[in-house]
Amino acid sequence: MEKTWRWFGKNDKITLPMLRQIGVEGIVSALHHIPNGEVWPLEEIEEYKNYIESHGLRWSVVESLPVSESIKYGGPDRDELIEKYIVSLENLGKAGVKTICYNFMPVLDWARTDLAHDMGDGTAALYFDLVQFAYFDTRILCREGAEADYTAETLAKVAELDKTITEEEKDNLIDSIIVKTQGFVNGNIKEGEEAPVAKFKALLKLYEGIDRDRLRENMKYFLERIMPVCNRYGINMCVHPDDPPRQLLGLPRIVTGKEDIRWILDAVDDVHNGLTFCAGSLSAGMHNDVVGLAAEFYPRVHFVHLRSTEVFPNGDFMEADHLRGRANLIDLVALLEEKRPDLPMRPDHGKLMLDDAGKGYNPGYSFHGRMFALAQLDGLMAAAKHLK
Ligand code: DNO
Numbered sequence: 234m235e236k237t238w239r240w241f242g243k244n245d246k247i248t249l250p251m252l253r254q255i256g257v258e259g260i261v262s263a264l265h266h267i268p269n270g271e272v273w274p275l276e277e278i279e280e281y282k283n284y285i286e287s288h289g290l291r292w293s294v295v296e297s298l299p300v301s302e303s304i305k306y307g308g309p310d311r312d313e314l315i316e317k318y319i320v321s322l323e324n325l326g327k328a329g330v331k332t333i334c335y336n337f338m339p340v341l342d343w344a345r346t347d348l349a350h351d352m353g354d355g356t357a358a359l360y361f362d363l364v365q366f367a368y369f370d371t372r373i374l375c376r377e378g379a380e381a382d383y384t385a386e387t388l389a390k391v392a393e394l395d396k397t398i399t400e401e402e403k404d405n406l407i408d409s410i411i412v413k414t415q416g417f418v419n420g421n422i423k424e425g426e427e428a429p430v431a432k433f434k435a436l437l438k439l440y441e442g443i444d445r446d447r448l449r450e451n452m453k454y455f456l457e458r459i460m461p462v463c464n465r466y467g468i469n470m471c472v473h474p475d476d477p478p479r480q481l482l483g484l485p486r487i488v489t490g491k492e493d494i495r496w497i498l499d500a501v502d503d504v505h506n507g508l509t510f511c512a513g514s515l516s517a518g519m520h521n522d523v524v525g526l527a528a529e530f531y532p533r534v535h536f537v538h539l540r541s542t543e544v545f546p547n548g549d550f551m552e553a554d555h556l557r558g559r560a561n562l563i564d565l566v567a568l569l570e571e572k573r574p575d576l577p578m579r580p581d582h583g584k585l586m587l588d589d590a591g592k593g594y595n596p597g598y599s600f601h602g603r604m605f606a607l608a609q610l611d612g613l614m615a616a617a618k619h620l621k
Contacts (some may be wrong), residue, residue, distance in 0.1 A: 234537065234569060234614060237261045237293050237609065239598060241417065242281075246592060247600050249288035256283040257440065258613065259293030259577050260285050261334075269419050270301040270314055273321040278328045292535050293577045293617050295325060296334040296474070297508075299419040302436065304442050305339055307451045319462050326466025332508045332577065336473040337452050338533050339443070339484040340436045341342060341411065342418050343514075346408050348596040349585055350551060357585040359597055361477060363548035368398070368481055369406050373430060376437070384488065385546070409596075417595040437482065441513035444492075447483040449496065454485065456501040463505035469535040471507045472497060476514035477550065478521065482597040483548075490521050492530070498533050507533040510569075513540030513581050517550045517562035524564045531572045539566070539610050540581035552582055552597075555606040556613075564612060570617035580606035 238252050246515070266271050268403060285292045298321055301314045325333065336342060346369070350360035363383075368391045372377045373585045380388060412434050416423040421436055445452075456470070463470055467506055478489035481558035487493050494508060508530055527534070542556030544550045569576060582600025585594075594600065 234566075234576045235259050235293060235572060236614075237579040238578045238603070238607070239296060239579055239581075241265060241595065241598070243284070246594070249285065249290060251600075253289055254391075255607060257607070259291050261294040261296045261577070262292065263295055263297055263419070263580050265417070265419065269299045269421075270303075270317065271326055272317050273298070275324040275327055278324050279329065280587065282328055283329060294334055295516075296332055296536075297333055297419065298325070298333050298544070300335050300337060301341065302421070302439060304455050305337060305448065306439050307454070311451075312483055315458050318455075319459055320464045322459060322468055323466065326462065326468050329469045331466065331467060332471065334421060334471050334473055334536055336475070337448070337488060338475050338486060339440050339448065340421060340433070341481060341484065342415055342420055344410060344481060345414055346406060346409055347419070347515050349590070350411060352584065353466040355601070357587070359552045359582060361550050363387060364394060366410070366481075367391050368394050369410055371480045373403060373407060374434060374437075374482070382483070384562065391421040395433070402597060420504070428452035437484070440484055442578060443485060444564075445487055448485045448487050449500070452497065453500045456497075456506050458528070459503060460501060460503050460518075464503070468504075469505055469507055471509040471535040473509040473538075474511050474514040476481055476511070476515060476517065478518035490515070490518055490565050491526060494526070494530055498530070504533065509536045509538060510534045511540070511581065512560040512562060512565055513538060513552065516540075516558065517544060519544055525558045527565055527568055531569065532575060533574075534569075534576060537569060537576050537578040538581035539578055539606075555580065555609045562610070566610065566613040567617040570614055574618075578610070580610055582606075596613055 239259040239261045259328040282292045304311045304314050345359045346362045346365040347360040349357035367383045368388050411422050422429050474488045475486040511524050516523050541560035542550045543553045543558045580603050582597035583599045585607045587600050587601040589599035589601050
C-alpha cells in the first residue's frame with residue numbers, strides 16, 4: 234500500500250522535508266483554511282498540489298471535504314450546499330486529486346474524553362472514559378432524557394464523580410470532547426470559542442426529530458447528487474466510520490458496522506461510493522470483527538486508516554499500540570496487501586512520546602508517535618509482501 238501521512242498544511246510544525254526522511258510517499262490533507270460549506274477554488278487546489286509535489290510527494294487523499302450539517306439533517310439550504318460541494322469536487326477532479334474522505338457524523342466528529350492518558354511508561358494515548366462522557370452528557374450538557382442512555386451503574390459513578398470533580402476538570406472535559414478534537418477537523422467548534430457548550434447545544438437541537446432512517450435518507454440524497462461528478466472525473470468518495478461506532482448524545486449514527494456499511498454501499502451501488510477503512514474506529518465496537526469487515530468490503534475501500542484500540546468491559550476504550558489491540562492489524566495488513574496493494578494507507582493517531590508533548594500537535598497527530606507507528610506498519614507491509 235502507499236504510505237501516506239496526514240499533514241495539516243504549511244503551518245504544520247511537521248514539514249514535508251521531514252516526511253520525506255521517514256519514507257512517506259503521499260500526503261493526506263485539506264484546504265483547512267476554507268470554511269465548511271465554501272467552494273474550494275481550482276487555483277488554490279492546484280497551488281497546494283504543486284507545493285506538495287515540489288517536495289517529491291503527491292497529494293494522495295483529501296481528508297476531509299467536510300459535509301455541512303445542513304446536508305446531514307436536511308436543512309432548507311441543503312441543495313445549495315450540495316451544489317457547492319459538487320463544484321469543489323469538480324475542481325479537485327480537474328486537478329487530479331481523486332480520493333475524498335468525508336464523514337456523515339452529526340455534530341460531533343470523533344469523541345474522546347482524555348487526550349493524554351498516562352500509559353505509565355512516559356507515553357500518553359487517547360482515551361474514552363464512559364463515566365466522564367456520561368458526566369458531560371448528563372451534568373454539563375444536561376441533555377433531556379440523557380440518563381436513559383446509561384446503565385444505573387454508570388449513573389451511580391457519575392453521581393460519585395460529581396462530588397469530587399473540580400471546575401477545571403469540567404473545563405478540560407468540555408475542551409477534550411467538543412473543542413480540541415473538533416476544531417482542526419473543520420469541526421463546528423473552534424479553539425477560542427467563548428461559549429462552546431451553548432453553541433454545541435444549539436447544534437444538537439438541529440437534529441431534533443432526525444432518526445437513523447432520516448439520516449440514511451439524507452446521506453443517500455447527497456450521494457445520488459454527487460455521483461455524476463464523481464463518475465465524470467473518476468473521484469472515489471470514501472466515508473469514514475463513526476468514531477466510536479455507536480449512538481452518542483442522542484444523535485443518530487449510521488456508519489457503525491457491517492449492516493450500516495452494506496446499506497450505504499447498496500443504497501448507491503456505484504464503485505465511486507466507497508469506504509475509508511478506519512480500523513481503529515471500527516475496532517472500538519465490540520460488534521465489529523475488523524478483519525472480517527475488510528474481507529467483505531475491500532472492493533469498495535479507497536483509503537485505509539491503520540490504528541487499533543483496547544476495549545474494556547465497562548465501556549471505556551483506549552488507543553492501543555498499532556501491533557496490538559482488537560483491530561488485529563497484522564492480519565488486516567496481510568489481507569489488504571494481498572487484495573488491494575493499490576490503496577493509500579496512513580498510520581492513524583500515535584502516542585505522545587519522546588518530545589512530542591507540548592509541541593501543540595493536534596490530538597492524536599504527534600510526530601514521534603506516528604513515525605513509530607509508520608515504522609511498525611511498514612514492517613508489516615514488507616513482511617506481507619515477502620510472504621505473498
Ligand atoms: C480523527 C479523524 C476524523 C476524520 C474525519 C473524516 O482523527 O479520523 O476526524 O478525519 O472523520 O471526515
